[in-house]
Amino acid sequence: MATHLRIRLDHQPPRLWYKDQPRKPKFFDLGVSLVGQKRRRVKGLVVPLKVELLYEDLTAVARQSILEVDSPLKIGRSGYANLKLRIGSVSRGHDGHDFVIRVSADASAAHLVNTVIDSETTQPVTVRSKINHAASNKRKRDLTASSAGNSNDEPDAKGLQALASWCHYTTNLLKDLHSARPHCVYCKVENGHASTCKLVKSIAGYSHIRSLLEAKGISLPATSSSPAPSTKRRLSHLMEAEPQPRVPAYRGPGPPSLMAAIGIKSDNDNNVEPFESFMQAPPPLLHY
Ligand SMILES: [Zn+2]
Structure with missing residues (x-):
């Protein structure tokens, strides 16, 4: 055999x-x-x-x-x-x-x-053949200035752009769920959220990915897959309140600015999971 x-x-x-x-x-x-x-x-x-x-x-x-x-x-x-x-x-x-x-x-x-x-x-x-720096700079400008799909030459940049777009879209969905009343669909806390609510963590996570993308020169699309104006305003408030581009090294007890910005209510400060322990591992997607 x-x-x-x-x-x-x-x-x-x-x-x-x-x-x-x-x-x-x-x-x-x-x-x-x-x-x-x-x-x-x-x-x-x-x-x-x-x-x-x-x-x-x-x-x-x-x-x-x-x-x-x-x-x-x-x-x-x-x-x-x-x-x-x-x-x-x-x-x-x-x-x-x-x-x-x-x-x-x-x-x-x-x-x-x-x-x-x-x-x-x-x-x-x-x-x-070789890296064309003029073209790659132009590509970067194109990507920053306009919506996804303009670059026909750079698979990585296109992928990151798609990811940015998806983060943008999904964060809005999560934000809508986040403001659902009378109680959170996830953690079931009334008129607020538990400090451990995964909905809140997910919003923070997406915001973090967005920061990393922006640090790489990838910005959100101007028009495509954008939310309704009111949602957009609330989102931009959230995004602006977020520390850029790195998350702070947070050590309890008070909630960091991002947590405050998205309205987390801590029922017990001692239960707040340190922000850094959640954010410690940056999204592996960006490390290729
Ligand atoms: Zn919740």
């Missing part, structure tokens, strides 16, 4: 890669391991590798020579290999398509005759 192993990607290539960026490496890293059942690394077996350049739909790129390799193409006895690869052609030259790289075992190796090794495919890589 054949031994069944697989190649595992331990280190993905960059999602966006500039092939001609001055003073930057001309090759990117791709880390692979040989693993067995239960995804444990298998040591002691030398596996020659094959790399193929594909488009995202897994069709092969016609000119394979644009995928260059600057490292041994094999997994050694350690069970791990760090491949140094380069894609020598920009996505724009391929109808704007991203590339993926399939790493497989070279099945022609005689000692692997009774071994089945599954291949693995990387995340998509967008290849550009």
